[in-house]
Amino acid sequence: MTSTDQAQALELTEDAQDLLFRQARTANSFSDEPVTEEQIRAIYDLVKWGPTSMNQQPLRVVLVRSEEGKQRLLPHLKEANRAKTESAPLVAVLAVDTDFHEKLPQMFPHYPGAKDMWGADDEFRHEHAKLNATLQVGYFILGVRAAGLAAGPMTGLDPAGINEEFFGGTAHQVLVVVNIGKPGEDAWFDRLPRLDYDEVVTTV
């Protein structure tokens, strides 16, 4: 089967497949073109519908738009990541709210025991919160691409430093920082290989 046949085996149009996955690339430099609040609201309004366990929705987002905000963030990134973040018109600090269960009476109203169920065991709650917020990071990255923007997700950062600077006194913990904007000059490295289906998938 050629890859065009495969693309046609999906219901999503090939243009949309390209926009989200095949032509989209992790950008390493950005143009000056601003990212509007309207765009970010539209992205959130789309990706908020992605599923989480028991409708937890533990993802929290700090948008770093000001020069002052950038200066608070940059020291906590790996040196190799600072220039690209400095060039991005908008940077999203994506975090997990490990106290997501406080909102379950509102988000999972048909099961009044939900909040207490998650409140009983901190380690269990934190682990599930991280898993579900990370799923939402995946949805968010694709949402940025859905807006026709390039996303540059980064995990090369000092979590303790970012948590203290942006989330001190809260139950939020950074997961990933994502540069957002239109790609700049020489924005891409060569495309790296992907594992074959048979290296990843087995059937029983």
Next chain:
Amino acid sequence: MTSTDQAQALELTEDAQDLLFRQARTANSFSDEPVTEEQIRAIYDLVKWGPTSMNQQPLRVVLVRSEEGKQRLLPHLKEANRAKTESAPLVAVLAVDTDFHEKLPQMFPHYPGAKDMWGADDEFRHEHAKLNATLQVGYFILGVRAAGLAAGPMTGLDPAGINEEFFGGTAHQVLVVVNIGKPGEDAWFDRLPRLDYDEVVTTV
């Protein structure tokens, strides 16, 4: 701004937005219509392009298609999840390969030190592997929807039991189990609310 205005602020077509996020729902029952290997190969061939840190690609997938495979899996799911998994024509056990770094010489060939960098600290490697594999779970769920299929992701399971049954003697650990198929009768609960933009996003 109305939500139609917001949908139009994105480059992704509204039909594609609906297919992936707005009309797509977590299915709780499935029809008998089979999910073909061609569909799963097309899904993988699309979502493999989603970004991971240093091209780690730690996601591994066991597709449970046979009755025998189902019987190995079901005892390790929460009782409330068993009937829907039993009704699904295909079930994907999504796991992380915490030894992903063994493949980095092939996947990140321009940096020969990559394998040793990740090999030095098991805890650091496992944490990043889980984060990146979970991002890939997010891409995978949307890929299932891109194929016009319903996904039913579940975290209500006994990880130790699944790891022993399916991944004994390997460095793989289950993250999420996803039921896959065409929705059956009464497949959806009522749509649950989502957090507002201002509850999730702050700007600095």
